[in-house]
Amino acid sequence: MILTERKPADEIIAGVGDKVFIVGCCGCPIGADTGGPERLKELKAELESAGKTCLGSCEIDFLCNKALVGIRLARQADKLAAADTLLVVSCGIGVQAVGNMTDGFVFPALNTISVGGYQGLFPSNERCQECGDCMLGATGGLCPIVLCAKSLVNGICGGEKDGKCEVGDGRPCGWKMIYDRCKELGTLDRLKEFMAPLDHSKQDIPKELRTTIRWALECEAAADVQEEKE
Amino acid sequence: MTLREALETQDIVFTGEIGPPKGIDCHELWEEAEDFRGRVTAVNVTDIQSSVMRVCSLAVCIKLKEMGIEPVIQMVCRDRNRLALQADLLGSSIWGIENVLALTGDHIRLGDHPAGKPVGDLDSVSLLHVIRTLMGGKDQAGNRLDGAWKKIKLPPPEDGSKPKKKFKYEGPILEKCPKFFPGAVVTPCADPLEPQIIKLEKKVEAGARFIQTQAVYDAKQLEKFMSAVSHIDVPILAGLVMLKNVGMAKFMNANVAGVFVPDDVMKEMADAPKGDEKKVSADIAARLMREMKGMCKGFHLMPLGWSKPAVRAIEAAGLS
Numbered sequence: 257m258i259l260t261e262r263k264p265a266d267e268i269i270a271g272v273g274d275k276v277f278i279v280g281c282c283g284c285p286i287g288a289d290t291g292g293p294e295r296l297k298e299l300k301a302e303l304e305s306a307g308k309t310c311l312g313s314c315e316i317d318f319l320c321n322k323a324l325v326g327i328r329l330a331r332q333a334d335k336l337a338a339a340d341t342l343l344v345v346s347c348g349i350g351v352q353a354v355g356n357m358t359d360g361f362v363f364p365a366l367n368t369i370s371v372g373g374y375q376g377l378f379p380s381n382e383r384c385q386e387c388g389d390c391m392l393g394a395t396g397g398l399c400p401i402v403l404c405a406k407s408l409v410n411g412i413c414g415g416e417k418d419g420k421c422e423v424g425d426g427r428p429c430g431w432k433m434i435y436d437r438c439k440e441l442g443t444l445d446r447l448k449e450f451m452a453p454l455d456h457s458k459q460d461i462p463k464e465l466r467t468t469i470r471w472a473l474e475c476e477a478a479a480d481v482q483e484e485k486e
Numbered sequence: 487m488t489l490r491e492a493l494e495t496q497d498i499v500f501t502g503e504i505g506p507p508k509g510i511d512c513h514e515l516w517e518e519a520e521d522f523r524g525r526v527t528a529v530n531v532t533d534i535q536s537s538v539m540r541v542c543s544l545a546v547c548i549k550l551k552e553m554g555i556e557p558v559i560q561m562v563c564r565d566r567n568r569l570a571l572q573a574d575l576l577g578s579s580i581w582g583i584e585n586v587l588a589l590t591g592d593h594i595r596l597g598d599h600p601a602g603k604p605v606g607d608l609d610s611v612s613l614l615h616v617i618r619t620l621m622g623g624k625d626q627a628g629n630r631l632d633g634a635w636k637k638i639k640l641p642p643p644e645d646g647s648k649p650k651k652k653f654k655y656e657g658p659i660l661e662k663c664p665k666f667f668p669g670a671v672v673t674p675c676a677d678p679l680e681p682q683i684i685k686l687e688k689k690v691e692a693g694a695r696f697i698q699t700q701a702v703y704d705a706k707q708l709e710k711f712m713s714a715v716s717h718i719d720v721p722i723l724a725g726l727v728m729l730k731n732v733g734m735a736k737f738m739n740a741n742v743a744g745v746f747v748p749d750d751v752m753k754e755m756a757d758a759p760k761g762d763e764k765k766v767s768a769d770i771a772a773r774l775m776r777e778m779k780g781m782c783k784g785f786h787l788m789p790l791g792w793s794k795p796a797v798r799a800i801e802a803a804g805l806s
Contacts, residue, residue, distance in 0.1 A: 405593055406564075406604065410611035411685035413590045414673040414700055417743035423593045435681040447684055450692065453568065453612045453626070 257379065258284040258347040260366040262295075269306045271363050273340030276303055277311045278365075279329070279354050281346035283318035290366050291315075291345045299345065299365060311335045319350025323470060326357045326477025333484035336360060357478050372402055388458025394446045396437035401454075403430025409451040489556060489585045490667045492527040493696055493721045498805050499784035501558065501698065501723055502796060503530040506541035514791070515546065519555055521793035525800055528556040528585055530698070530786070534565055537597025544574055548581045558669065559583050562591025567607035568616065568626050575620055576631075579664030587669045587698065588613040588689075610670060611685070614692035617668045623658025630655060634662045670694035673744035674702055674711035674724075683714060690720050698786040701727040701738075703747045705777035712781050721783035726774060728792045728799075729767050732756040764795040771799035779805055 278296055285291025293315070300310045312335045316328045329336060336342070342360045344351040347368040355362040372383040383402040391409065392399060401407045405423040412431035415422030421429045438444050492499045502522040504515055522529050529550060533543040547557035559578050561571060578586065594604040608616065616626045623634035635657035642649050670689040676682045686697070702708045702724050712722070727745075729735050732755040735747040751770055758766035775785055789796035 405595075406590060406606050406609075408590060408606070408609045410609050410688055412676075412681040413610075414671065414676065414682075415593065415743045416676065417741075421593075422743055423595050431681060432678075435678065435684075439680075444680075444684065447681075448687060450611065450615070450688060452615075453608050456607075 257287050257377075258349070258374065259369040259371055260285055260288050260290045260347050261369055262290055263365055263367055265302050265306075268299075268343070268363070268365055269303070269308070272303070272308065272343055273361070274307075275309050275311055275339050276341045276343050277332070277335055277339035278313035279319070279342055279344045279346075279350075280313060280315040281317070281319040281344075281350045282315050283320070283346075285346055285366065296345060299343070303343075311339050319344070319346045319353050322353045322357055323473040323477045325353055326474060326481055329354070329358055330477070330480045330484045333481060336481075337485050357474070358481055359478075386459065387454055389455060391451060394449060394451070395434045396441055396443060398430065398434045398437055400430055400434060403428075403433060405430070409454070411447060487527060487556075488667070489528040489558065489696065493783065496527075496784075498779070499721070499723065500526040500800055501528045501530060501784070501786045502526040502793065503532065503786065503788045504546070504793070505532045505535045505790070506543065506546050508538065508540045510541070512541065512546075512549075516549075516553070518789070518791065518793035519550055519553060521797050523553075523555055525797045526787070528558045530558040530560055530587060533560040533562045533589070533591070534597075535592075537564065537592045537594050537599070539597070539599055544577060544583075547578065547583050551581055551583060556585070557583055558585040558587050560587045560589060561613065562589045563606055563608045563610065563613055564591035564594055564604055567605050571608060571613060572616060572620065572625055575617060575666070576664060579620075579666070584665055584667045585669065586617060586666050587671065588617065588694070589671055611688045611692050614668050614670060614689055614694055617666050618693040620664050621666055623660075623663045631658075631663065634658045667695055668693050669696040669698060671698055671700065672715075672722075673700040675700070675704075675707050675746050676744040679711065679714060686715065686718065690718055694720060696720060696783075697722040699723065699725040701725045701745050701788065702778070703745075703751050703774065705774065705781070707746070708778050708781055723784045723786040724778055724782045725786045725788060726771050726799075727788045728771060728790060728796055729755050730790070730792065731758075731763055764792065765798075767792065768795040768798040768802060771796065772802035772804075775799065775803040775805060779803075 280291050280296050296313055303310050314332055316325055319325055336358055342354055342362045343365050344354045344362050345365040351362050351364045373386055375383055385401050387401055400409055405421050416429040416432050419429055419432050421427040438447055504518045506515060519529055531543045531546045534540060543559050547559045550557040588610045590610045594602045619626060623631050635655040638654050638656055640651055640654055672686045673682055697720055708724055732752060735752050735755055738745045739747055754770055787796040
């Protein structure tokens, strides 16, 4: 699940135009309690008390499902054409998806909280930065890139105190955790190997993943929206 | 005398440290550097110390070079990626700055620009690797440094076929390669110590030729550390941060990782008559150096602006 929080009302009021159409996501924002009928009703009331006109709203599960976004918004084409702002209650993906499918002016109602990339369907403490060159075998199954505040790959720095990181906030020292685990496992020798600097080009999204099968469907749906608008 | 020569020929070696200011008024900085002239072999110049934005280390090191004072350029991995670090290493080399202290650097969130983006493209160990690679005439990506290799034209194949390679490179020509004397740091009073030692071994393996430590205020702790690293054959200079008052000592104990000021030193500082703090601080540093003499190759004094008491401590210790 992607985590989100509501933007302050002031920021939304200042950022949207006078005629607003609200698009809500019924996926992750429901779980995060930042979306759903109640939250949308509140948002609408806040807009209206600030003198904005709310032309309507539409809830879609999920906004990351762009083909569905296209189909559902095509039915509201007249309202979309009259609106100067599409206020999107979702993570950044949903905001971008609505913008992409409608070519309209979108404004986010939520801030997306970093969970370090999409972290599985049932995310817990484990994080993966998708570095493209997994070193977990050397580090006792604990990732230094996400656990160490400095993402050091060659071992502990001088900032560990009582198992905590110098950055504070109660954050544990990732390399102390790795050291403890490797000591327990009897694999400290593996920590002695030199780790070359990461190849950051491996974190570029490959072209084939940027144009998927869904992409064709989405192009078609976007064309439908345009057609209805005209 | 260079730091390399001093470490090879002298029984005991002292290094000092200066921290550039935020702003361009450097008169105190140059005074501190002058205080160290002739009293220490080399003077470290910190690199955006404590993640607080200030004058860059390289510019100050160039000035020290011009003043005839041997600089140690500190390089942290927090603010520059692999291109910028290598560019600054080459820049240091053209000014004859050889001593480079490779560090990770404090986290950016601890400084005065906490909203900044931390870089950390390299770490202290990989920076040492890069220094060695540059000394061998190539950059981190494996490209040859200009002028460091002799380009030789190959004769065409005898059978008249299209040549696969027209040139070959011979070298590196060492006098055309940058020369560095790389160093590294360690926290001798860290708990646990073992992961520090593992990293120190990696730093030495990666080419560190001298070590300057985080502050140590207890000879017994240093002794314990030195026996744990007796297998490491690289000169170690024990670090001493000049204590300014008892509040600073308490603060370090509570907040600075791997620094422990023992109770007796704390008491000495607390009992210092008003106005006598500098003298007491120098006496403490001198006594610590006498106690630690013979355990390590020498001492790295971090005065935090108190260069005069630091120099007084070196003289009072009577070791050199």
